Amino acid sequence: MTSRIAGLGFAAMLLLSAAHADAATAGKRIALSNNYAGNSWRQTMLTSWTDATGQAVKMGIVKEAPAFTTAENQVTEQAAQIQNMILQGYDAIVIDAASPNALNGAIKSACDAGITVISFDGVVTAPCAWRLTVDFKGMGAEQVEYLAQRLPQGGNLIQIRGLAGTSIDDAFNQGMLDELKRHPNFHLVSTVYGNWTQTVAQKAVAGVLPGLPDIAGVLTEGGDGYGAAQAFSSAGRKEPIIIMGNRQDELAWWKQQHDKDGYTTMSSSIAPGVVTLAFWVAQQVLDGHPPPKDLQVPYLKISQDTLADTLAKTPSGGLANKLYTQQDAEQLRAVGH
Amino acid sequence: MSARLRWLVRQPWSWSFAAAIVVWLVAAVAAGQGAGGALTAALAFGTFYVIVGLGQMVVVTLGPGNVDLSIPSTIALAGVIGMKVMDGSNGGIVPGILAALAAGAAVGLANAGLVFLLRIPPIVATLSASFIVQSIAIEIGGGLLVKPPPALAWFATAAPLGLPLAALVALALSLLVSLVLARTIFGRTVSAIGQNRRAARLAGLQVNLVAVATYALSGVLSAVCGVLLASFSGGASLDMGVEYLLSSIAVVVIGGTSVNGGRASPAGVWGAALFLFLLVSMLNTLGFGAGTRMVLTGLVIIGVITAAGGERAA
The missing domain is CATH 3.40.50.2300 (Response regulator)
Structure with missing residues (x-):
C-alpha cells in the first residue's frame, strides 16, 4: 500500500518534472531594469523581452518577469528603481544601465541582498554583476x-x-x-x-x-x-x-x-533580442549553473547573401532581430569555461 | 552709410546673420570648395529649426518663465500620426497633415491647460506633458519607422536651383508670424503680456485667451516640423525630435528675441538657424575633437548673445 502510494508519487513527480523542466527556477522572479525606451532598438528590445519571458512564464520556467523603464535616462532614477526592486524581493535583475559605474552602489546593495544582477548593452563594472559585452x-x-x-x-x-x-x-x-x-x-x-x-x-x-x-x-x-x-x-x-x-x-x-x-x-x-540572452543567463545562474562573469555576445551580421532572407523577416520600419534560447545561454556558458 | 550701419547694428537680428556669414566663410575657406552646397544644406536643415523656433519665440515672448519643452515629443507624435494616416499613399497627404496639425494643437492646448488652469510653472508643465505625449507616440508608432508618401518625400527633399522647397514653407510661416505679431491685436497682445501682464489685463486685453492660443500655436508649428522632418528623413521615428529641445530655445535667444519677453525677433530666428547648422559644419570641417567642438559651440553662442545684448544696452 505504502509502496503504491510512493510509486504514484514518484510517477507524479516524473510527470511534473517533465512538464516543468526547470522546477528549480519555477518560483523565481526576474525583473528588467531599462533606462531608456525612446528609439526603435529599445522598443524592439522590450518586445523581445515580453515575447521570450511570456513564453518562459507560461512553461513554468520562471514565476514572473516584468519590465520596468525609467522615464528620463537618468542614473539617479535608475538607482531608485533598483532599490525598489530590492525591496520587492526579486531574485534576479537584468539591467541595461544608464552608466557603467554610477550605478555600482545600487548594484552592490542588490548583490548584498542576494539578488543576481545581469547587465547587457549598457553594462556595469560592479564586480558582483555579470556582463554580456559586445566586441x-x-x-x-x-x-x-x-x-x-x-x-x-x-x-x-x-x-x-x-x-x-x-x-x-x-x-x-x-x-x-x-x-x-x-x-x-x-x-x-x-x-x-x-x-x-x-x-x-x-x-x-x-x-x-x-x-x-x-x-x-x-x-x-x-x-x-x-x-x-x-x-x-x-x-x-x-x-x-x-x-x-x-x-x-x-x-x-x-x-x-x-x-x-x-x-x-x-x-x-547587436540584435535587440540580446535581452533574451541576458534573461536566460539569469535563469541559468538561479538554476545553480553560473557562467563566468564576463561573457562575449555574438552580433548579428548581414552580408549580400543573407540580405534578402533577413529583409523578408524584418518588420517594415523595424530592426533585424534574433531571439536567443536557453540552449544559447548554455552554450555561452560552455564557451566561457 | 554710417547711419545705415548703425541702424543695422541696432537690429536684434543682425548679429545672428553676421555670425552665420562668418562661420559659413570660415568653413568654405577651410574646405576650399562647396560654399554653395553648404548654403543649400543650411537652408534645408535650418528650415526645421526655424519652424519650431517661431513657435518657441512666440511662447517666450509671453514673458519670464514661459517656454515650451514639449516640442521634441510633439514632433515625434505629429510625425507618427501624420505618416500613419497617410499610410504611404499620396491620397492620404491632406488628411494626414490635418491629423498631425490637430495633434499638435491638442498638445498645445493641453500644455496651456496645465499652465493656466492648474497654475503649474510652464517648465514643469510642458516637460511633464512631454512624457505623456512621447508615450502616446510610442504606443501609436510601436517603435517602428513609418514611411512618408512619395510625393511628400519629394517635396520635403527637392531643392531646384539650390533652393529647398521646404525652406519656402518656413519662409511663408515666418512672414505670417511676423505679420501677426506686428499687425494684429493677437500679436500686440502677446507683446503686451510679455512687457507687463498686469498692465495688459487692466488695459482690457484678452490676456488668458491669447496666452492659451500661443501655446497652441507652438504645438501646431511643432506638428508642421514633425511632418516635414519625417518626410525629409525617410520616415517618422521616435527620436527625431530630441535635438530640438535646446536648439528651439537657442535659435530664439541667438536671434535676438528678449528672454524676458515682450519683444520678438522673427528674422533673427532665420539667422540663428543658419548659424547653428553652419557652426556644426564648420567645426566638423576643421576636424576638432568632440570636447573642443562642444567648448567652441558654447563659447561662440555666448559670444553672439553677448554681442547682440551688449549693443542694445549701450
Whole structure:
C-alpha cells in the first residue's frame, strides 16, 4: 500500500518534472531594469523581452518577469528603481544601465541582498554583476577590413561616430582607427557625430559633404547608414559603400540599390533580442549553473547573401532581430569555461 | 552709410546673420570648395529649426518663465500620426497633415491647460506633458519607422536651383508670424503680456485667451516640423525630435528675441538657424575633437548673445 502510494508519487513527480523542466527556477522572479525606451532598438528590445519571458512564464520556467523603464535616462532614477526592486524581493535583475559605474552602489546593495544582477548593452563594472559585452572594437575594425577588401586601391572615407563621451563610441572609434593604420591608402577626410540617430547623422553628413572630395566609403556605428545615404543623394552625389546597422530601412535601401546597379555593402549590429540572452543567463545562474562573469555576445551580421532572407523577416520600419534560447545561454556558458 | 550701419547694428537680428556669414566663410575657406552646397544644406536643415523656433519665440515672448519643452515629443507624435494616416499613399497627404496639425494643437492646448488652469510653472508643465505625449507616440508608432508618401518625400527633399522647397514653407510661416505679431491685436497682445501682464489685463486685453492660443500655436508649428522632418528623413521615428529641445530655445535667444519677453525677433530666428547648422559644419570641417567642438559651440553662442545684448544696452 505504502509502496503504491510512493510509486504514484514518484510517477507524479516524473510527470511534473517533465512538464516543468526547470522546477528549480519555477518560483523565481526576474525583473528588467531599462533606462531608456525612446528609439526603435529599445522598443524592439522590450518586445523581445515580453515575447521570450511570456513564453518562459507560461512553461513554468520562471514565476514572473516584468519590465520596468525609467522615464528620463537618468542614473539617479535608475538607482531608485533598483532599490525598489530590492525591496520587492526579486531574485534576479537584468539591467541595461544608464552608466557603467554610477550605478555600482545600487548594484552592490542588490548583490548584498542576494539578488543576481545581469547587465547587457549598457553594462556595469560592479564586480558582483555579470556582463554580456559586445566586441565593439572588433566591429569597428571589421568595417575597415571589409572596405579594404572591397577597395584595394583605397580612397577617402567619412567616419560617423555615435554619442561623444560614451564607452561604446570610444571602442568603435579605437577599432576603426587601429585598423586604418594598417591600411594607409585610406584617407579619413571627415569625422562627424551622428548620435546613433538617423536625422542627426543625415544633417551632420550633409553639412560637411559640399566641402569634401570624392568619398569611397562611410564607417558607421549603427542607426546612421540610411541618413548618410539620404545626405549623399540629396547632395546629388553617388552613394559610396556605406556600412549599415541592420535597420529595415537601411536593408530595404541596400536591396533596392543592389537590384538597380549591383550596389553591395555589409551590415552589422547587436540584435535587440540580446535581452533574451541576458534573461536566460539569469535563469541559468538561479538554476545553480553560473557562467563566468564576463561573457562575449555574438552580433548579428548581414552580408549580400543573407540580405534578402533577413529583409523578408524584418518588420517594415523595424530592426533585424534574433531571439536567443536557453540552449544559447548554455552554450555561452560552455564557451566561457 | 554710417547711419545705415548703425541702424543695422541696432537690429536684434543682425548679429545672428553676421555670425552665420562668418562661420559659413570660415568653413568654405577651410574646405576650399562647396560654399554653395553648404548654403543649400543650411537652408534645408535650418528650415526645421526655424519652424519650431517661431513657435518657441512666440511662447517666450509671453514673458519670464514661459517656454515650451514639449516640442521634441510633439514632433515625434505629429510625425507618427501624420505618416500613419497617410499610410504611404499620396491620397492620404491632406488628411494626414490635418491629423498631425490637430495633434499638435491638442498638445498645445493641453500644455496651456496645465499652465493656466492648474497654475503649474510652464517648465514643469510642458516637460511633464512631454512624457505623456512621447508615450502616446510610442504606443501609436510601436517603435517602428513609418514611411512618408512619395510625393511628400519629394517635396520635403527637392531643392531646384539650390533652393529647398521646404525652406519656402518656413519662409511663408515666418512672414505670417511676423505679420501677426506686428499687425494684429493677437500679436500686440502677446507683446503686451510679455512687457507687463498686469498692465495688459487692466488695459482690457484678452490676456488668458491669447496666452492659451500661443501655446497652441507652438504645438501646431511643432506638428508642421514633425511632418516635414519625417518626410525629409525617410520616415517618422521616435527620436527625431530630441535635438530640438535646446536648439528651439537657442535659435530664439541667438536671434535676438528678449528672454524676458515682450519683444520678438522673427528674422533673427532665420539667422540663428543658419548659424547653428553652419557652426556644426564648420567645426566638423576643421576636424576638432568632440570636447573642443562642444567648448567652441558654447563659447561662440555666448559670444553672439553677448554681442547682440551688449549693443542694445549701450
